[in-house]
Amino acid sequence: MNKNNMSRIEPKTLKGFRDFLPKETRKRQYVIDALRKVFESYGFEPLETPALEYAEILEGKYGEEGERFMYKFEDKGDRKVALRYDQTVPLARVVSQYSNDLPLPFKRYQISNVWRGENPQAGRFREFLQCDIDTVGTNSLLADAEIIACAAKGLKALGFSKFKVLINDRKVFSGLIEDNNKLPAIVRAIDKLKKNGREKVIDEIVSAGIEKGLAGEILQALETQKPTENINRLFGYLKTLGISEGNFEFAPFLARGLDYYTSTIFEIEIEGYDAGSVCGGGRYDSLIGMFANRTIPAVGCAFGFDRLIEAMDSLNLFPADLTTARVLVTVFSKELFEKSFKVASTLREKGINTEIYLDEQAKMDRQLKYADQKDISYVVIIGPKEAGTGSVTLKNMRTGEQKTVPLEQLGEAVKQ
Amino acid sequence: MNKNNMSRIEPKTLKGFRDFLPKETRKRQYVIDALRKVFESYGFEPLETPALEYAEILEGKYGEEGERFMYKFEDKGDRKVALRYDQTVPLARVVSQYSNDLPLPFKRYQISNVWRGENPQAGRFREFLQCDIDTVGTNSLLADAEIIACAAKGLKALGFSKFKVLINDRKVFSGLIEDNNKLPAIVRAIDKLKKNGREKVIDEIVSAGIEKGLAGEILQALETQKPTENINRLFGYLKTLGISEGNFEFAPFLARGLDYYTSTIFEIEIEGYDAGSVCGGGRYDSLIGMFANRTIPAVGCAFGFDRLIEAMDSLNLFPADLTTARVLVTVFSKELFEKSFKVASTLREKGINTEIYLDEQAKMDRQLKYADQKDISYVVIIGPKEAGTGSVTLKNMRTGEQKTVPLEQLGEAVKQ
Numbered sequence: 001m002n003k004n005n006m007s008r009i010e011p012k013t014l015k016g017f018r019d020f021l022p023k024e025t026r027k028r029q030y031v032i033d034a035l036r037k038v039f040e041s042y043g044f045e046p047l048e049t050p051a052l053e054y055a056e057i058l059e060g061k062y063g064e065e066g067e068r069f070m071y072k073f074e075d076k077g078d079r080k081v082a083l084r085y086d087q088t089v090p091l092a093r094v095v096s097q098y099s100n101d102l103p104l105p106f107k108r109y110q111i112s113n114v115w116r117g118e119n120p121q122a123g124r125f126r127e128f129l130q131c132d133i134d135t136v137g138t139n140s141l142l143a144d145a146e147i148i149a150c151a152a153k154g155l156k157a158l159g160f161s162k163f164k165v166l167i168n169d170r171k172v173f174s175g176l177i178e179d180n181n182k183l184p185a186i187v188r189a190i191d192k193l194k195k196n197g198r199e200k201v202i203d204e205i206v207s208a209g210i211e212k213g214l215a216g217e218i219l220q221a222l223e224t225q226k227p228t229e230n231i232n233r234l235f236g237y238l239k240t241l242g243i244s245e246g247n248f249e250f251a252p253f254l255a256r257g258l259d260y261y262t263s264t265i266f267e268i269e270i271e272g273y274d275a276g277s278v279c280g281g282g283r284y285d286s287l288i289g290m291f292a293n294r295t296i297p298a299v300g301c302a303f304g305f306d307r308l309i310e311a312m313d314s315l316n317l318f319p320a321d322l323t324t325a326r327v328l329v330t331v332f333s334k335e336l337f338e339k340s341f342k343v344a345s346t347l348r349e350k351g352i353n354t355e356i357y358l359d360e361q362a363k364m365d366r367q368l369k370y371a372d373q374k375d376i377s378y379v380v381i382i383g384p385k386e387a388g389t390g391s392v393t394l395k396n397m398r399t400g401e402q403k404t405v406p407l408e409q410l411g412e413a414v415k416q
Numbered sequence: 417m418n419k420n421n422m423s424r425i426e427p428k429t430l431k432g433f434r435d436f437l438p439k440e441t442r443k444r445q446y447v448i449d450a451l452r453k454v455f456e457s458y459g460f461e462p463l464e465t466p467a468l469e470y471a472e473i474l475e476g477k478y479g480e481e482g483e484r485f486m487y488k489f490e491d492k493g494d495r496k497v498a499l500r501y502d503q504t505v506p507l508a509r510v511v512s513q514y515s516n517d518l519p520l521p522f523k524r525y526q527i528s529n530v531w532r533g534e535n536p537q538a539g540r541f542r543e544f545l546q547c548d549i550d551t552v553g554t555n556s557l558l559a560d561a562e563i564i565a566c567a568a569k570g571l572k573a574l575g576f577s578k579f580k581v582l583i584n585d586r587k588v589f590s591g592l593i594e595d596n597n598k599l600p601a602i603v604r605a606i607d608k609l610k611k612n613g614r615e616k617v618i619d620e621i622v623s624a625g626i627e628k629g630l631a632g633e634i635l636q637a638l639e640t641q642k643p644t645e646n647i648n649r650l651f652g653y654l655k656t657l658g659i660s661e662g663n664f665e666f667a668p669f670l671a672r673g674l675d676y677y678t679s680t681i682f683e684i685e686i687e688g689y690d691a692g693s694v695c696g697g698g699r700y701d702s703l704i705g706m707f708a709n710r711t712i713p714a715v716g717c718a719f720g721f722d723r724l725i726e727a728m729d730s731l732n733l734f735p736a737d738l739t740t741a742r743v744l745v746t747v748f749s750k751e752l753f754e755k756s757f758k759v760a761s762t763l764r765e766k767g768i769n770t771e772i773y774l775d776e777q778a779k780m781d782r783q784l785k786y787a788d789q790k791d792i793s794y795v796v797i798i799g800p801k802e803a804g805t806g807s808v809t810l811k812n813m814r815t816g817e818q819k820t821v822p823l824e825q826l827g828e829a830v831k832q
Contacts, residue, residue: 009473011473011508012473014466014468014470017466019463020464021518022462024464025462041764041769043769045442045740046441047441050434051499053429054430068492074489077533097427098437115468126468138774142775143774240757291425324460374519
C-alpha cells in the first residue's frame with residue numbers, strides 16, 4: 001500500500017450503503033444470534049452462497065424491478081456477473097446443483113447481504129441483510145406450520161410479545177373469478193387494501209379489466225370468507241406447536257404481492273410498530289425447481305432485518321448493557337501495570353469481557369473518560385494501596401458508586 | 417419471478433467462488449463464534465463496512481496486484497465502485513469519517529468477505545473471509561502485546577495447543593544497510609528465506625543492487641541478531657498476559673512482505689500444519705491516517721480463515737457432533753403426530769436442537785434414513801405403546817442402541 005496523494009480523497013460511503021459502528025453492529029449481532037439459535041432449535045441448517053453469481057442465474061427471475069435494480073457487470077474474464085439479489089434464487093440453484101448431497105426435505109437458513117440499486121429512501125438501502133428460513137422438498141402442511149411457528153418463536157426470543165401472524169391461503173382468490181389470467185393483477189390490488197382503502201382497490205381491480213360491480217362483489221366475498229379447511233388444519237398445528245391463539249389470525253385480504261406464492265401466505269405485524277410487517281412468507285411450490293427442471297415444493301419466510309432493529313429500538317427491547325466490554329481495568333502506573341494485566345486476565349477467564357487501558361502513562365481521568373465514552377459499566381483501579389492489600393477499587397460507572405473489593409470477589413461483584 | 421426458459425441454464429458457481437453447504441458452514445460458524453468470543457473478551461468491538469466502496473477509496477492502496485485483482489465497475493449512476501479488497505483500508509476510512517464518534521484507542525474486529533480476482537489455485541479463492549483485529553490510535557507496546565495475546569488465545573479456544581508466534585521488529589532491518597531505499601526489496605527477499613533457501617535469497621538481494629559479499633553479511637548479521645529491547649519488553653508483556661513461553665519466539669528472519677509495517681511483526685505457525693502461517697500482523701503506524709491526513713498509529717493482525725478451517729480439519733479439532741439438530745422426532749401416524757410435536761417442543765425448550773419429521777405419512781424406515789443422512793445423533797419414536805405409557809423409544813444413531821425412556825427423562829438422556 002502507498003499513500004501518495006491520499007489527502008484529496010474524501011472518506012465517504014456510497015448512497016444507500018452503510019457503515020455499522022460498534023454500537024449498531026452489536027445490536028445487529030444480538031438479533032442475528034437470537035434468530036440463529038431459534039432457527040437451529042428447529043433443525044434449520046446454515047447455508048452460504050457467493051455474493052457474485054453468473055448473471056444468467058439471476059436474470060429474468062425478479063420481474064422488471066429486478067432488471068432495473070440488479071448490480072451487474074463484466075468481470076476481468078468477460079463473464080457477465082451479478083451481485084446476489086435475494087436468497088431464494090441461489091437456494092434454487094443450490095438445491096439443483098447438489099441434489100445428491102442434500103437429503104430432502106432440506107431445511108436451511110441463510111443470513112446474508114443482498115444488493116439492489118433502488119433509489120434510497122426512508123428505510124430502503126442498496127445493501128441490506130436478508131434473513132430467510134425455507135423448507136424445500138415437502139408439500140406437507142406441517143412444514144408451513146413449522147415455518148410460522150419458528151418465525152413466531154424468533155420474535156418471542158427477541159422480546160416481542162404483542163404480534164400477530166396474519167394468515168391466508170392464496171387458493172381463496174382463485175375461486176373469486178373465472179378468468180384466472182386476471183388474478184395476479186387483482187391479488188396485487190387487494191394486497192394494498194390497508195394502504196390504499198376500498199375505493200382505490202376497486203379502481204385498480206377495474207383497471208385490470210373487471211367491471212365495477214364484480215370488483216365490489218369480490219371484496220364482499222372476501223369480507224365474508226371463512227377460513228379454508230387447510231387454514232383450520234394449519235391453526236391446529238400452530239397450537240400444538242405452542243403458538244398462542246392470540247398470536248395468529250385468518251386474514252382474507254392478505255394477498256402478498258409476489259406472483260409465486262401458491263397456497264399458504266402470511267405476514268407478521270407488531271403492535272406498536274407501524275412501519276410495516278417484520279416478516280412475511282408462504283408456500284411457493286413452482287419456484288425452487290426452476291434449475292432442476294421439475295417441481296420441488298417449498299415454504300419459507302424472510303425477516304425484514306432493518307425493520308426488526310427499528311422495532312426493537314422503538315419498543316426498547318435491546319438489553320441496556322449491550323456493550324462489548326463490561327469492565328475497564330485501568331493502569332495506575334508503570335510499576336503497577338502488571339497487576340492490572342493479571343486482574344484483566346482473571347476476569348476474562350471468568351467469562352467477563354474486559355478491556356485494559358493500553359497506556360501505562362495515561363492519567364486516571366482520561367482512562368475514566370474512555371470508559372464513559374464506551375459505555376463500559378465498571379472500572380477497576382489498582383493503585384499502591386490496593387496492590388498492597390490484594391484488593392481493587394471498583395467503580396460502577398452507571399451509579400458512580402465506588403467500593404473496595406477483595407480480588408477474589410471481583411468476578412462476582414461485576415457479574416451482578 | 418417467472419421461470420420461462422429456465423431449463424437451459426446450468427446451475428453453477430463462478431470460478432473461485434464457493435457455496436458452503438450446511439456441514440461446511442457449521443464449521444465456519446464454529447470458528448467465527450469462537451474467535452468472536454475471544455476478541456470480545458479483550459474488548460475488541462465489531463465493525464461492519466459495505467461490500468461496495470467508491471473505487472477511489474480503494475485504488476492505489478494495494479500495489480500493482482491490487483490494480484489487477486480488484487473487482488471494479490460502474491454502477492447505474494455512473495459511479496466508479498469497487499468490491500472490498502481487504503478490511504484495513506475501509507478501517508482507515510471509518511476512523512477518519514467518524515473521528516468524533518470513535519474514542520481512541522479504537523479496538524475493532526471485522527469478519528467479512530473480501531473479493532480478489534486472482535487466478536484460483538489450491539487454497540486461493542476469489543471470495544474469502546477475512547478475520548481481523550486492530551487497535552488504532554495508540555503507539556503503546558501494550559497494544560502490540562494484546563493483539564498477539566488475543567490471537568494466541570483465539571487459537572487456544574479453537575483447540576490448537578502446539579503453535580508458535582514468530583516475532584520480529586522491522587527496525588532490526590534498518591540497521592543492516594546504509595541505503596534505506598533498498599530496504600523494502602531486501603526485506604521481501606529475506607521474507608522468503610524459508611521457502612527459497614539461502615542461495616536464492618542472496619541472489620535476490622544482489623539483484624536489489626547490493627554486492628554479494630554484503631548480502632552474505634546481512635544474512636549473517638541476522639543469524640546472530642539478539643532480540644531488541646522492544647522485543648524483550650514485548651515478551652515480558654506476553655508472559656504477564658498468560659501466554660506460555662513455549663508459544664512464542666524471536667525470529668530475526670521473519671520479514672513479512674508488506675511494506676507498511678513499521679515495527680513489531682509476527683506470524684503464527686501451527687505444528688503439524690505446513691501450508692503456511694494461520695495468522696499474521698504487526699504494527700503499521702503510517703497507514704490508518706491516510707484519509708485523515710495525519711499519523712494515526714495502529715497494530716493488528718488477520719487470520720487466514722480458510723487455512724484455519726483446513727488446519728482444524730487435519731488436526732481433527734472440530735467437535736464430532738457439530739450438527740444442527742441433535743434429535744429427530746419421528747412421526748408414527750396421523751393420529752399420533754401431535755404427541756411428536758409436543759415432545760419436539762419440550763426438547764427445544766430444554767435447549768436441545770430438535771427436528772420433527774415433516775410428513776405424517778412417511779414410513780419409519782425413511783425417517784430413520786433421513787436422520788442418518790443428516791448425521792442426527794438421536795431418533796425419538798412415539799408409537800401407540802409409548803403414547804399409552806408416557807414414554808418414548810430413544811434410538812442412538814451412533815451405536816444403534818435403543819431403549820425406552822420416560823418422557824420426563826428424555827431431555828437428560830439426549831444431553832449425555
